[in-house]
Amino acid sequence: MRLVLLADVRSLGKRGDLVEVADGYARNYLLPRKLAGEADKGAMAKLDAQAKARERREAQEFADAQALASRLEAAKIAVKAKAGGNGKLFGAVTNSDVAAAITSELSVEIDKHKIELPSQIKALGSYPVEIRLHRNLVAKATVHVQAA
Template sequence: MKVVLKQDVKSIGKKDELHEVSDGYARNYLLPRGLAVAADAAAVNEVRTKAAASEHHAAEELANAQALAKKLNGQIVAIKAKAGQGGRLFGSVTSKDIAAALTQKVGEPVDKRKIVLDGDIKNFGSYEVEVKVYPKVTAKLTVKVEE
């Protein structure tokens, strides 16, 4: 019997998937507990519609991420910091500081968790920073730490 799962079932599959199970298992376990519905035309059509919608949303997110990466690529972000003698900063420049400066410069929010720093920025100068906008979509920019 073909069923469409309404919830994740450990031994069968994930929610909104179409599976072939034995008749007894479907009638005695899955259907009474509300874990699945019989795969009639309406249920199969609903699964296909949800799959198409999720593909469309993923494509939109990817396009938005690529547009943001294009905006961020090659940007030069200047961050002002205080330092003591010898050019060593009081504290360090963090991904939070870089994200705030990028958000202000580009006009779109940039998550601080997506900024990859090679190490702590504790001196004045220019640093290459990578921003992982989306899986497999990255942008490289330069951070200038100034007095």
């Protein structure tokens, strides 16, 4: 029996997949638990429409991420921190500090978990930073640490 999965099923596939299963498995397990629905013309048309909408949404998200990446790479991200006379910081610059600096400079919220620092930043200077904006796109920006 051909079915469209309505939820992720470990042994069969993900939501929206078209699967072929035994009649008994479908009637006794998948259909009563509403894990799958019959693959009729209406369900297939709905599945195609959802796939097209998902592709359009992902393409738009990727385009937005590319635009943000170009803004980030061109921007001068300045982080102010307390430092001693020899240029060493009192503490370290963290992902949260970089995210706050991006928010203040570009008015864009970036999740601190998407920012990857090369190592701990404990001195004044410029440091490269990678920001994961999309699963296929990583923006490279430079953070300038200045004395407060």
